Amino acid sequence: MMLAPATGLLGVFIVIPMLLTIWLSFQNWSTQTGFETATFVGVQNFIDIFANNSVGRDFKAALVNTAIYTVLSVLIILPLSVMLGLLVHQKIAPGGVFLRTVLFSTYMVPMIAVALVFSKLYSPTEGPLNQILGWVGIPPQTWLSAPQTALVSIVILNVWQQVGYFTVLAVAGLTQIPESLYEAAKIDGANPVQRFFSITLPMLSNTLLFSAVICIINAVQVFEPVALITQGGPVNATNVLTFHIRRVGIERAQGGLGSAMAVTLMLALVVAIALLFAFARSREMKNS
């Protein structure tokens, strides 16, 4: 049977683990022992991860940090991808395809290498970013070394790595807009800005919805820069869920707690994406 290899592998290594995660979230279980040692504790793990002690505080911080990181990533990447997409797509000036190649090649760079390079770029004294800011009269920034700026610094790093992928998606969306719409708008006397808001943006809504979903799913996976550079610090400022769940569930071997966190992440993701679709639909109804 043609399906057996793929479905068997995905079943054993993704679907069954997914179901086990849900089951384990209701168990007290050490990751270093077999599944048979798990004991049922009801919703105690969920109570613990939202409790007012260090376990709960760390998890809630990670949840909030991940939410901020995700929202910032979407809010920066999506508009930027449309702007860059327009630059790649336009036919007035040369260099569009070249720009696409440069942007997309950053998406090929291992996140570990990105994190390494940015840790040097951000270096307050030896890094070039503060030097460049100095040239235009902006005081040096603390970047990764202070709680106020660390998470945003990691967002910037993420934007740099990912924006090329979303630009390609935006270009794909732009290619599908019929040229005749623009011609008609030109005859009606619409200027380029009016044409962008009345034609381009509405016609891109499906692309942007897809981009937002992928962007959210990618954002909750942020791990390398945190594991490599900040270890969740300073003072929990960059403690994000993928890092925290691995620390609890694997390094501290608290499999039940870690699974409860993973299930919470799953639910948060489902809610976020459902809200996004509801938002897109309400906009659509308003426009039609």
Add this chain to the structure above:
Amino acid sequence: MSTTTADRRIMERPRYKATPATALLVLAIIVAAVVAAFPLAWMILTSLKTPQETMQVPPVWLPANPSLDAFAQVADVVSLGRSFWNSAIIALTTTVAIIVTSLMAGYAFAKYQFRHKEALFAILIATMFLPPIVTLIPLYRITGYLGLNASLAGVVVPNLANAFGIFLMRQFIKGVPDELIEAARVDGASELRILFQVVAPAVMPAIAALVLFAFVYHWNSYLWPLTVLQGNADQYPIVISLSRLLSYNRGAMNTGLVMAGATLAVLPPVLLFVILQRFFVDSVVSSGVKG
């Protein structure tokens, strides 16, 4: 000579008019490209600097005497050859397996009729959107049961099939004419033979895209190898060895060394992208928008 070729090239592109708008767009493209390329350019430049240059305040941009010393030294600090070999094994075996399993399942979903087909496909697609951390903890235990932990097999085996690959192959195999497959069946070819000798050649661009996607993804992958290898440094892929380079760097080691290591790790995926980029862009378009 060179001016005439350049002149001719300009003359072959009469569609760009020299207006202020064009100039502004070119400027915007240049700025965007420079910003995008800057971190990688900084990485390469720093890898060529002397240790003193990498520590200067304010930073020096161009190495006075570019040298490859850092590249020579990096191999002394981490077992670079071994790590490259491990990364190559991980990326190549997963890529080959993903191509085969995706072709098979994609063919079944595109051309066969069977019960619960839509439901099964929906479940597979759903796994595509599942962040790996959600399954990480039980998966680590499962590979432990299978005796795969702390070995390269543990990195590879859970990744031999891929939902995105199945989705991509299904999309493209749908476009292969049924008559082609029927003709081969009449000739008595087995289904596997049809798949690999008739269908696969017809979807080569999609296969090229999947090769790039799978290779780059698994060359760059960090979370799972870090977890399953349990600190067995012999089996580390290059990205984990790189991360260890940074902790050496906190001591007396110089930044140039880290950047040399990063440059080497970046090369295979980026080179493969440059070779196969046309296919990759096409497949992102077809999977993202039309799908």
